[in-house]
Amino acid sequence: MDEIVKGIIKDENVLVAATVCTETVSHAQKIHDTWPTATAAMGRLIAGAVLLASTLKDRQKVMIQVRGDGPLEEVVAESDWLYRIRAYVRRPHIYMGLKGEKIDVGRAVGKGFLNVIRDLGLREYYQSSVELQTGEIATDLAYYLNISEQIPSAVSLGVFVSPDNSVRAAGGFMIQTMPDTRREIIDFLERKLIDVRPVTSMIMDGLNAFDILEEAVGLPVEMINHSEISYSCPCTKDRVINAIVTLGKEEIGKMIDEGETVKVECFFCKTKYEVTLEELRELLRII
Numbered sequence: 001m002d003e004i005v006k007g008i009i010k011d012e013n014v015l016v017a018a019t020v021c022t023e024t025v026s027h028a029q030k031i032h033d034t035w036p037t038a039t040a041a042m043g044r045l046i047a048g049a050v051l052l053a054s055t056l057k058d059r060q061k062v063m064i065q066v067r068g069d070g071p072l073e074e075v076v077a078e079s080d081w082l083y084r085i086r087a088y089v090r091r092p093h094i095y096m097g098l099k100g101e102k103i104d105v106g107r108a109v110g111k112g113f114l115n116v117i118r119d120l121g122l123r124e125y126y127q128s129s130v131e132l133q134t135g136e137i138a139t140d141l142a143y144y145l146n147i148s149e150q151i152p153s154a155v156s157l158g159v160f161v162s163p164d165n166s167v168r169a170a171g172g173f174m175i176q177t178m179p180d181t182r183r184e185i186i187d188f189l190e191r192k193l194i195d196v197r198p199v200t201s202m203i204m205d206g207l208n209a210f211d212i213l214e215e216a217v218g219l220p221v222e223m224i225n226h227s228e229i230s231y232s233c234p235c236t237k238d239r240v241i242n243a244i245v246t247l248g249k250e251e252i253g254k255m256i257d258e259g260e261t262v263k264v265e266c267f268f269c270k271t272k273y274e275v276t277l278e279e280l281r282e283l284l285r286i287i
């Protein structure tokens with residue numbers, strides 16, 4: 001079962017969160033038919049979006065988008081406050097080989113920007129972007145949190161892809177200190193993180209999200225909450241029709257003149273929708 005655990009280091013003002021999202025990333029890999037480098041990039045973004053979602057309030061959403069000049073071009077992952085996650089990668093068939101023992105996501109992403117869009121509900125959005133530091137996602141997300149949100153943060157994200165292209169492990173953790181966190185604790189955590197083992201190794205050893213947190217920080221953690229997470233896209237035919245309505249009467253008229261059923265495929269879940277000429281004519285009557 002995929003999950004996220006949010007907690008606090010006991011007696012210290014340090015927020016921590018960890019996710020195991022192997023099934024979610026595996027599901028995304030199948031939907032998008034991604035090859036290993038694209039799978040790793042998308043999976044790291046999914047884990048990152050889940051971790052950021054642990055800071056959301058009810059009815060809010062967060063989207064992380066990476067755009068670079070490498071062959072992947074664009075990768076997006078989104079999570080809402082209930083950890084319903086969806087993702088998209090523009091060029092799914094990318095495999096660049098390994099860099100040491102790791103999948104070379106940085107080279108596949110290239111130079112560019114990481115954007116974070118927070119949907120705060122009631123049509124209020126907060127958007128901010130930073131230049132990619134490495135393209136490896138975790139360091140870029142930590143840089144974003146430190147610079148744009150001004151929260152001193154450490155982020156670790158990992159995806160392990162088997163030679164047969166299946167996802168064996170995916171997850172991550174995030175540590176955030178507060179202005180009143182003691183200096184000794186910050187120094188301790190910085191030293192601890194230097195040689196913490198990869199999160200995928202912990203997952204393949206059977207650790208759950210809570211165990212990952214305790215191993216990563218090396219201190220007792222008090223759980224604040226625990227949630228299941230899953231891949232879920234909220235697209236519906238009604239939403240497709242609403243999107244067509246926003247094109248305006250003239251554009252819908254043109255679509256009718258072309259005389260063909262409108263076919264739309266959802267970017268995130270690949271569900272196909274068809275809007276018939278009859279439905280388009282009906283739309284023209286009511287808008």
Ligand SMILES: [Zn+2]
Pocket residue numbers: 233234235266267268269270271
């Ligand atoms: Zn969809």
